[in-house]
Amino acid sequence: PVGAFLSAIVAIREESASAAIATAICVAATLLALSADVGDSFVQVSAYGDERRHVLRCPPAMILIQLLAWIVWMSSTVLVTTFAIDRNWIPTAVLAVVVGALSWLLPRRFHRYSRRWLVQVPAGLVIHDHVVLAETAMFLARDVRSVDAVTVGTTDAADLTGGCRGTALRITLDDFETVVMSATRNEPGGRAIHVKSMLVCPSRPGRTLGELTTPPPSTTSPASS
Known part of the structure; x- marks a missing residue:
């Protein structure tokens, strides 16, 4: 950018x-x-073993906040350079402090949103999202009843999308499991909820659904059958 x-x-x-x-x-x-395709490629490159990572969509409200923060950061960077060239040292010093603080703070904040994944592993599913969740949520494959596409707001499943709209994936379990929501001002220790179905928003819901619901190819050779 x-x-x-x-x-x-x-x-x-x-x-x-x-x-x-x-x-x-x-x-x-x-x-x-x-783009989501480039993001998927990057997160998959750093995956371990048989992991398949699916990037989760950033909530629209957070996109706006991050965009505004980035504009302030880049504008300050351009201005501090301009003032330094013109030898206006007082505004240069002030803006240098601002740029330094933003350069330390914002990359960490931005990076959190690049580490929001729905992870498919042979043992089951993992929701790795430290923006919405205080702890990574893990579900064994035998406990996952189904995964289907729904529209956010049309189901009573627990909303783990972070405020996304449109198409989401609903993960339904055989029994209730506990997930811990991230800390808030009113709940600094997070909030544990019991869920039997939950919503997540991959950047490419159709592709993700296809990969989650397609059985792996058979490893049995025709000669052995």
């Missing part, structure tokens, strides 16, 4: 066709880099 941001600034100041073309290319590259 930094390239698109800086290219847009140059395009506005220069008013040239080449700057506009560079901005368009940077925007296209940014959209590709932020």
Whole structure:
């Protein structure tokens, strides 16, 4: 996103066709880099063994907050450079402190949202989401009755989407299990709830559902059958 941001600034100041073309290319590259397919590829590269990680969609409200925080961060970075070039040392010093603080804080915050996964392993399913959950939720394959696609708000299943809308996957268990929701101001220790069905929002719900419900290929050779 930094390239698109800086290219847009140059395009506005220069008013040239080449700057506009560079901005368009940077925007296209940014959209590709932020796509769900690229995200899935990156998280899968770091998976262990037989894990299949499915990226969970970021809640719209948090996307807006992160975008605004990123704009403040990048704008401050550009301004501190501009003031330093002009030798305006007081605003340079103030903005340098702001940029330093944001550079320490924001990457950690952003990284939490890149580590929200529904993980498929031979033993069962794992919801790895430390934004919504205080503890990773793990369910054995024998305890998972079904996985199906539903629309958020049309079912009484526990909502573990973090506020996403649209299509979600409903995981239904044979019996009640305990999951611990993340801490809030009113509940600093988190909140344990008993669930028999729950909703999660993968970035690619159709693809994820297909992989979760398709049986693995048979390893039995025709000669042995």
